[in-house]
Amino acid sequence: MSLLQLHVEPGQEVVEILTQKLADAGVRNGAVVSLIGAIDSCCITNMPADDASVDTPTEYSQPLELSGTGEIVDGRLHLHVTISGESEVTRHGHLRWARVGIWYVAAYVIAT
Numbered sequence: 001m002s003l004l005q006l007h008v009e010p011g012q013e014v015v016e017i018l019t020q021k022l023a024d025a026g027v028r029n030g031a032v033v034s035l036i037g038a039i040d041s042c043c044i045t046n047m048p049a050d051d052a053s054v055d056t057p058t059e060y061s062q063p064l065e066l067s068g069t070g071e072i073v074d075g076r077l078h079l080h081v082t083i084s085g086e087s088e089v090t091r092h093g094h095l096r097w098a099r100v101g102i103w104y105v106a107a108y109v110i111a112t
Contacts, residue, residue, distance in 0.1 A: 001112055008105040014039065014098040018107055019077050030111040032070035032079060039064050040101030042083060044093030057096060062086065066098065066105060 004025060008017045022030075040063055045055040060083065068081030079095040098105070 001110055004107075004109040004111060006107045006109060008037070008100050008107075010100050010102055010104065012100050014042075014100065014105050015077060015079065015095060016097075018079075022072055022077060022109070023075065025111070027072055027109065027111040028075045030072045030109050032068070032072070032077075032107055032109050034108040035066065035068040035070065035079060035081065035105065037066050037100070037105030038103035039066050039083075039098040039105065042066070042081075042098035043096040044081060044083065044091060045096055046093045055094070058091075058093075060085070060091070063101065068095065070095075072109070072111075 006021045008014050041061045043057050043059045045057045062085045064083040064085045066083050068079050070079035081095045082092045084090045
């Protein structure tokens with residue numbers, strides 16, 4: 001096992017960059033034990049109460065605090081995040097994409 005620290009810089013998209021950095025490092029399986037940072041927009045998905053087989057996306061376009069965890073299985077990154085913005089309303093869901101504006105996002109990964 002090894003611990004990796006990966007950074008997503010301003011102007012970059014979180015899922016794309018982390019997926020690329022994991023592939024470059026040869027990580028096929030592991031755990032994202034911590035994801036922390038700030039973003040300027042994102043899309044998360046949740047399931048409606050009447051149909052757990054449907055993934056409903058919601059986009060947010062404002063500065064947001066972000067934290068989360070996830071897994072890497074067969075090279076595929078899967079992240080669940082909590083976001084909160086100016087209104088202090090917190091949302092949680094599966095991260096489809098997130099764009100870093102002026103801050104950064106850091107991921108701490110245990111590769112197996």
